[in-house]
Amino acid sequence: MSNEFRTQAKIIWCQGCGNFGILTALENAFKKLNLNPNQIAAVYGIGCHSHMANYLRVYNFEGIHGRALPVATGVKVANRRLKVISITGDGDQLGEGANHLVHASRKNPDITCLIHNNQIYSLTVGQASPTSEKGIKTKTTPQGVVDQQLNSLALAIASGATFVARSFSGDIPHLTKILVEAINHKGFSLIDILQPCISLNYINTFAWYRERIYKLEETGYLPNDKNLAFAKAQEWGEKIPTGVFYKEKRLTLEDQLLDKDTILADQPVDISIKDLLKEFL
């Protein structure tokens, strides 16, 4: 089957890994949006998620752990013609990269940020992540996780993100729909993607999620109330909401930095500094 968004590289994720669903949903979303591979730049952190840099046929920039968002911001400001997707993991984005999530939410560049949230460090084979549930035993927490679980949705809402959503890698149609909406959203969009790790997380499995998740859009929830969204983001446990929690319109970083329609990457390099020098005479 031909797939214009897939490279020939051999996929090395574990059979059954939650990342497969995200890869497929992304490809579906790009097709639905009628995008060409050369219209999309994907920036990655480091983790199992970032292997996708070898499989997804778009411009890929696989950076360093936790730092995808600043790179993505640079790309977007430099060339706003590109659709920019920041593909990250829970340890990556919420551990070392948490500060960048806070500030990307404030700055509102037109970037879609995916957190492949498997609640564990998988590439380094099983340490606790910021989203690991309290009490869970991992290689770094043999007595059980003592830290409070980090809530990325509440963090993003509080920090000023203009599109905040959650989906599940086991529900490709839903994830595709959310991705299309997020990429179409002009501003910073965050999607927390529940992505079971079948090799290292024996608790938060596909079955565990299927028992708990429900869709906000089926409950008449409207994502236009920040306080309500913040409250909804606290819900976790017996029932786990998915869908769009919050959405608002705000000027993007690049729209405030640049004149309308200016593409920085198209500007000529050589300029005159004659007028600038006059100020120093």
Add this chain to the structure above:
Amino acid sequence: MTNHGFDISLHVIIFYMERNDFNFRIAGEAGYGIASAGLVFAKIALRSGYFVLDYSEYPSLIRGGHNVYSARVSKEKVFSPYLPVDFLIALNQEAIDFHKDQLSPKAIVLLNSDKASPSVLKKGIKLFSVPLIKLALDSHGSEVMMNNVALGIAAFLLKADFSILEAAIKEAFAWATADIVNLNIKVAKKGFDYAKDNLSGGEVPFSLSKRALKGAKLLLSGNDAFCLGAIKAGCKFFTAYPMTPINSIITYFASKAKELGIVYFQPEDEIAAINSALGAAVCGLRSMTASSGGGFSLMVEALGMAGMTETPLVIIEGQRSGPSSGMPTWTGQGDLRFVLTASQDDFPRVVLAPGDVEECFWLTVGAFNLAEKYQLPVIILTDKYLSENRQAIELIDETKVKINRGKILFSKDCPQDYKRYGFTKDGISSRAFIGQTKEPFFTTSYEHDEFGFASDDAENRKAMMEKRMKKLETLEKEMPKPVVYGSKKAKIGLISWGSNKGIILEAQKILQDQGVKTDFLHLNFLNPFPAKPVAEFCQYRQTLLIEQNISGQLAGLIREKTGLKIENQFLKYDGRPFYPEEIAEKVKQML
């Protein structure tokens, strides 16, 4: 204790007086406009037809924060500050107490009698005691305007045109309302007229009377020159987190970005700064970041990514006294070894060190060319002294700027099976930009194959490491030879790097007047390192190495690259720049 623990000998002072050099200083409490008065004074000197070079200290010496601005004024080109003060404006008691021992024998002192009582000064020094605050208030100004009263008086005593002072004040208050501008001018005029009426008998042995000056046109700090160099070189993207001493680079870019259609934004930290700059660079922008050693420490991991992904980037590293927070507003050269080796494993990088304001401009232009031509990070090492002090220089001829972007591949020429990291003889692959090819390509911080796919194949790894390092070998061939200043058959060779340049040139003048011939090898390139010319210079002769760190970092580098050990080292690490007088003394001890 004074801030320069150095005894000056009388012949040095006479030497300067005869040259019609004079050293102006204004000192007082932080918050009383010392820095703005300094800039106004420097502009008066330049526009009256003199060369000027200034130096600011803004430490907290004891209490209240004592700020000092010094400017050396001369009919000839000057390269560094010097010690004795010929014209002192002391705005408060500390200012006279701290600086009275540094006055030259025939110095002029303008003392603010509202804040200080006349001290006992050495015979020959002329004291004008003037109630600066009272005069400011008399003309309906406020206490903080006493600096402009003082400038008005100084302008009269130094026979400067009031119109030049007036224009400079207008520029200094460009941000303010017309009322504030006019009030500051009125206050300065009050000082000027007061001096005319009351101090006319005072003979001042030097002046700012208008003369025609050939040459000096621009008054630039090192940071100004970095900005102008970067903008001229086509830098479109600058992001940096505030830190002394690079803040004025940020201020300039932030203030000009909209007008020039370029970008500055304030990132959350230095890690974001460098990562964003790299993101912009892979899209084809000439991009830059800046910090001091502390912020550069945070950038180190991404520096390696620039090396691995072969992404061009210019980084300005403004050194100050460390380690850690150290002495934030004081100078130093302690980061050389750090920037040479920062980040894990080997990758090519260029480290440049400008020696003066002109070199700041031209090396920045060169840095952008090298970064793109060789697809690597270029670090420009400056320091608090060079970054913040202003120097009058000749007009920059921007037609001499040449842009070289290296092996750039645009969409129409980009083949279907484009290899971003293709192997070549010179190690340099053709470089396309994200967003500007038909076929997307891959960039990763992992070791990768020619297409940019992650790979840990042993053969490929070896070839890729060698390819990247090959770029430095290629670059070495075009690296300019370091310049030697001074006498041909000199007995003693001086070797140094970066901002010591001007100070050493002044020391050479002092020594030459005393019949001591020296030559001086000034290094701009620290990596790649010009090992051969350095070895030729240092071998079989007496050499004095001069740098501002405790371990002799350049000496260590020379030993590493040439095998030569330089025994005579003059190292300073008290946060203050060298003074030419102390270098001259040191050389004489070697005779």
